[in-house]
Amino acid sequence: MTIIESPAPRRIRRLAERQTTDRSALFELLDTELVGHLAAVVDGMPVVVPMGFARDGEHVLVHGSTGGGFALRAAAEHATVAFAVTALDGLVYARSLFDSSMNYRSAVAYGVLEPVADDEAEAALLALAERLMPGRSAEVRPTSRKERASTRVLRLPLDDVVMKVRAAGASEAVDDGEDHSVWAGVVPLARAWGEPVPSVLTPAQTPVPGSVIALTTGATRDHRLS
Numbered sequence: 001m002t003i004i005e006s007p008a009p010r011r012i013r014r015l016a017e018r019q020t021t022d023r024s025a026l027f028e029l030l031d032t033e034l035v036g037h038l039a040a041v042v043d044g045m046p047v048v049v050p051m052g053f054a055r056d057g058e059h060v061l062v063h064g065s066t067g068g069g070f071a072l073r074a075a076a077e078h079a080t081v082a083f084a085v086t087a088l089d090g091l092v093y094a095r096s097l098f099d100s101s102m103n104y105r106s107a108v109a110y111g112v113l114e115p116v117a118d119d120e121a122e123a124a125l126l127a128l129a130e131r132l133m134p135g136r137s138a139e140v141r142p143t144s145r146k147e148r149a150s151t152r153v154l155r156l157p158l159d160d161v162v163m164k165v166r167a168a169g170a171s172e173a174v175d176d177g178e179d180h181s182v183w184a185g186v187v188p189l190a191r192a193w194g195e196p197v198p199s200v201l202t203p204a205q206t207p208v209p210g211s212v213i214a215l216t217t218g219a220t221r222d223h224r225l226s
Contacts, residue, residue: 010110010162018164026163029087029105030055034132036085038062040074053083054131059155060109061116061128066152075113075154083156084108090188094170095178101170103186107163109156116153124153135211 012019020026030053039048047070054061060083064071074081085107092101116124125148129137170184193216196208213219 010160012162012164015164018166020163020165022163025105025165026107026158026161027055029085029107029163030060033085033087036060036062036083038071038081038083040070040079040081042070042073052128052132053085054128055158056124056127056155058158060158061124061153061155062113063125063128063151063153066150071113071154072115072152075115078112080110081113081156082108082110088189089167090186092166092168092170092186093184095172095180095182095184099171101166103166103168103188105163105165105167107161109158110160111156113154113156116155121151121153122148124155125151128153133211133215135214136209139209139211 009021034052035050036053037048037050039046041047049070051062051064062071062083066072071081073079087105088102089105090103092103094100122143125143126137169186172178172180172184196212196216198204198206
């Protein structure tokens with residue numbers, strides 16, 4: 001019997017104290033952000049594509065067309081990919097440009113994409129839809145057989161992940177030699193959904209659906225952006 005050893009945990013070399021292995025912090029990041037970047041090497045060239053995603057337990061779910069795409073190719077070739085998610089929480093204004101920084105949370109997961117089995121695909125697509133647009137699936141027509149056949153869901157296990165966080169003020173000290181009359185501090189970044197804009201063919205009297213109201217009013221907690 002061949003024993004396959006798990007890879008050693010990845011370590012951040014620069015500013016290693018900012019690395020965190022807190023799974024709750026990782027899940028909070030993945031459950032808050034909506035877009036990640038999937039990277040792979042294709043024909044010797046690096047390819048990076050932004051895409052919507054959802055966390056399903058210990059996996060990240062992504063989807064694409066069965067007609068092609070490097071993600072499906074990478075899955076078929078069992079190639080290692082990287083999936084990165086970053087949240088910018090604020091800009092850190094120091095008393096020099098050199099010491100200025102950002103507050104952020106970032107994570108990169110490495111692994112092999114796994115096609116979701118046909119008998120699990122519909123549930124996976126629903127999980128993606130509910131993550132991106134909670135409640136919307138109950139307001140629209142069911143997905144057709146043709147649409148399901150043209151869509152492929154892939155998942156990436158969260159077994160090999162490295163996460164880095166900065167959540168602090170400007171670097172300063174009483175005796176740092178800087179002019180403390182110059183303002184230093186943090187400008188937090190907050191984002192919010194805007195006013196819904198109906199499509200051209202939507203009749204003027206059509207009410208805004210509950211899923212959109214919940215999203216724009218903050219009633220859908222897991223969809224906050226900040």
